[in-house]
Amino acid sequence: MAFLDQLRRDPDVEAPDLVAVDATDRLLLDEAAAAIAVHPDGVLTVGDTHGALTLGAIVLHGATGVRAHTDLRVAELALAANAERTGTTGFTVLPQLDATGARVVLVQAPKALDALREVAEVVAAGADPSVTVYVGGRVKHMTRAMNDVLGDSFTDVHATLARQKSRLLVATGPRPGTPSFPRSAEHPDLGVTVVAHGAAFAGTKVDLGTRALLRQLPAGPGGGRAVDLGCGTGVLAVALARAGFSVLASDASAAAVASAAATAAANGVADRVEVTRDDALAGVEPGSVDLVVCNPPFHQGTTVHAGIADRLFAAAGRVLRPGGQLLTVYNSHLPHRAALRRLVGPTRQLSRDPRFTVTASTRL
Numbered sequence: 001m002a003f004l005d006q007l008r009r010d011p012d013v014e015a016p017d018l019v020a021v022d023a024t025d026r027l028l029l030d031e032a033a034a035a036i037a038v039h040p041d042g043v044l045t046v047g048d049t050h051g052a053l054t055l056g057a058i059v060l061h062g063a064t065g066v067r068a069h070t071d072l073r074v075a076e077l078a079l080a081a082n083a084e085r086t087g088t089t090g091f092t093v094l095p096q097l098d099a100t101g102a103r104v105v106l107v108q109a110p111k112a113l114d115a116l117r118e119v120a121e122v123v124a125a126g127a128d129p130s131v132t133v134y135v136g137g138r139v140k141h142m143t144r145a146m147n148d149v150l151g152d153s154f155t156d157v158h159a160t161l162a163r164q165k166s167r168l169l170v171a172t173g174p175r176p177g178t179p180s181f182p183r184s185a186e187h188p189d190l191g192v193t194v195v196a197h198g199a200a201f202a203g204t205k206v207d208l209g210t211r212a213l214l215r216q217l218p219a220g221p222g223g224g225r226a227v228d229l230g231c232g233t234g235v236l237a238v239a240l241a242r243a244g245f246s247v248l249a250s251d252a253s254a255a256a257v258a259s260a261a262a263t264a265a266a267n268g269v270a271d272r273v274e275v276t277r278d279d280a281l282a283g284v285e286p287g288s289v290d291l292v293v294c295n296p297p298f299h300q301g302t303t304v305h306a307g308i309a310d311r312l313f314a315a316a317g318r319v320l321r322p323g324g325q326l327l328t329v330y331n332s333h334l335p336h337r338a339a340l341r342r343l344v345g346p347t348r349q350l351s352r353d354p355r356f357t358v359t360a361s362t363r364l
């Protein structure tokens with residue numbers, strides 16, 4: 001079997017239409033083959049979803065000492081699982097993006113433009129001046145604005161021809177500048193300052209769904225342990241800390257946890273907010289939490305799938321103590337109520353408007 005065909009999504013969400021290796025991974029590996037052959041020890045991968053770029057560079061092109069940074073924890077777990085499955089070694093996972101000395105950078109294009117901008121800035125600042133950066137994505141997700149973002153950090157940016165509906169942007173000539181992340185914004189209406197890295201959900205804005213959930217949080221004085229599950233920039237965690245809870249803010253995204261820690265500090269509640277990067281609260285003891293708040297994702301990167309929210313509801317059900325509550329918000333048209341009942345417990349509606357429904361589910 002061809003090497004890439006051996007890779008699996010595990011432990012990521014599985015569905016018949018979701019793959020472990022896509023046409024973009026294959027195109028990136030093919031287009032970068034010659035550059036990797038010249039600099040086998042200078043490869044960095046960014047946003048490798050299940051290990052195809054990292055392991056493919058090693059096994060198919062002879063790369064050594066590959067560095068891999070991916071925002072999502074589940075992608076790191078899939079990389080590790082595929083490395084073990086195929087007996088592949090020779091890479092290091094970077095919790096924070098660091099491009100020092102990199103000469104060949106393979107990037108699965110992030111969905112958010114600001115996420116791409118932060119990657120471009122960090123790579124331009126740290127990489128070898130001879131670096132070639134290959135940014136790949138599905139044609140339908142690639143916009144002209146991506147060229148402009150890369151053009152702000154590199155002197156030359158050109159597009160390759162599309163293949164199987166994927167396309168690459170190739171950037172050379174890094175122009176190191178002052179990094180523009182993390183960014184921060186004050187929200188006087190909410191009394192909160194939000195600090196955000198490029199890949200954090202909603203950036204320095206506060207999403208309408210988050211606002212709907214904020215309106216339903218206990219005003220305090222609360223006691224006990226609360227979890228902000230999928231904390232993003234940590235706006236909900238700050239509100240819970242202010243309401244008197246001892247808070248765990250947890251997210252699978254490296255950008256999110258860095259943002260949440262900075263947001264907690266900017267709002268003077270860092271002593272009451274612990275921040276962890278974790279996939280669906282894997283490191284939290286069952287039955288140990290009084291309150292979970294969650295504004296769940298309905299997509300991961302460019303993948304839209306109901307199972308992504310269900311995994312978080314199941315995690316909430318697992319960590320809540322009997323009688324503990326999950327407060328969650330979702331788009332009113334989404335059929336989440338049955339899953340909440342099944343995965344947590346009896347569920348009642350706290351508020352509903354045409355866009356957002358907020359519910360409370362009690363763990364039996």
Ligand SMILES: C[S@@+](CC[C@H](N)C(=O)[O-])C[C@H]1O[C@@H](n2cnc3c(N)ncnc32)[C@H](O)[C@@H]1O
Nearest residue numbers: 201210230231232251252253279280295296297
């Ligand atoms: C809709 S955003 C909400 C962010 C923040 N709570 C807010 O309201 O602004 C959902 C968050 O869930 C995180 N997430 C997605 N899958 C996750 C998982 N398996 N485990 C932990 N967090 C996850 C995403 O990284 C994202 O930050």
